Amino acid sequence: MAASLEVKNLTKSYQRKGQPPFVAVRDLSFEVMPGEIFGLLGPNGAGKSTTINCLTGFYPPTAGEILIEGFDIHQSPKKAKQHLGVCSQEDTLDTDFDVLDQMLRYGTFYRLDRFQIVKRARELLETLGLMEKSNELIENLSGGMRRKLQVARALIANPKVLVLDEPTTGLDPDARRILWQLLTDNRKLGMATLLSTHYMEEAERLCDRIAILFQGAILDLDTPQKLIEKHIGIEIIEEEIRPGVFWKRNPNLEDVFLKLTGKSLSAGEES
Numbered sequence: 001m002a003a004s005l006e007v008k009n010l011t012k013s014y015q016r017k018g019q020p021p022f023v024a025v026r027d028l029s030f031e032v033m034p035g036e037i038f039g040l041l042g043p044n045g046a047g048k049s050t051t052i053n054c055l056t057g058f059y060p061p062t063a064g065e066i067l068i069e070g071f072d073i074h075q076s077p078k079k080a081k082q083h084l085g086v087c088s089q090e091d092t093l094d095t096d097f098d099v100l101d102q103m104l105r106y107g108t109f110y111r112l113d114r115f116q117i118v119k120r121a122r123e124l125l126e127t128l129g130l131m132e133k134s135n136e137l138i139e140n141l142s143g144g145m146r147r148k149l150q151v152a153r154a155l156i157a158n159p160k161v162l163v164l165d166e167p168t169t170g171l172d173p174d175a176r177r178i179l180w181q182l183l184t185d186n187r188k189l190g191m192a193t194l195l196s197t198h199y200m201e202e203a204e205r206l207c208d209r210i211a212i213l214f215q216g217a218i219l220d221l222d223t224p225q226k227l228i229e230k231h232i233g234i235e236i237i238e239e240e241i242r243p244g245v246f247w248k249r250n251p252n253l254e255d256v257f258l259k260l261t262g263k264s265l266s267a268g269e270e271s
């Protein structure tokens, strides 16, 4: 089976005035297969957004190649982007349009007929609990609603490759659960999903495979279970959570991250 998304030896450095370039991601290679949810797990500053902005065509990479359904995102951007849905970390909603129009306008970038776009927009707004807001302007939405709308918009054309940069940051647990379910349903339909996160629970529950990203490099890449078995083992961990109070738990990806880096996942640069 051919990969839906291929990242080959991606390096990105940022130019800085009067200083040597800063290498934000170094020689990353991975593939995302149809029907796979692939996670980039790392703290703030690890290089998640840099990676994502290169593979969606937003930044030119310093070196390396990115193929979406076999099309190079920088050499054949129009063809590649027909298969790509993107939810970036920043809010890129257009404040001039209401919720439904936002979806419809985005849909016109893809070669779909209006009937299909309207149908799909309504389904997505319904699933994400935004239907009641379909005629609201963006400024009247809460932060969580805006985030959900941005994900819905990325899904308008039912893309073969979906890329989400920290999609659930700022979402309440209920909204997070709905989004996880939507991504799981899309996986069953063969969508290839790449998501970045610094929530180990999200990575562990949702992702088929995870690349642990730290200081711009992949430290390991495997299924969550194998990462845990390889680096920590499967024995129950007993922790003293308060003086004299012991808590037994299974080993998790946070333990893996700590073992590999000496740091906690939440201890990244300030965002």
Ligand SMILES: Nc1ncnc2c1ncn2[C@@H]1O[C@H](COP(=O)(O)OP(=O)(O)O)[C@@H](O)[C@H]1O
Binding pocket: 014, 022, 024, 042, 043, 044, 045, 046, 047, 048, 049, 050, 051, 269
């Ligand atoms: N436009 C930029 N210019 C210079 N450095 C940047 C730029 N964007 C990000 N960086 C730096 O690159 C590193 C990776 O950042 P980023 O990719 O945003 O990480 P993450 O998304 O994992 O938090 C950080 O040290 C950040 O400060």
Ligand SMILES: [Mg+2]
Binding pocket: 048, 049, 050, 089, 165
């Ligand atoms: Mg980021």
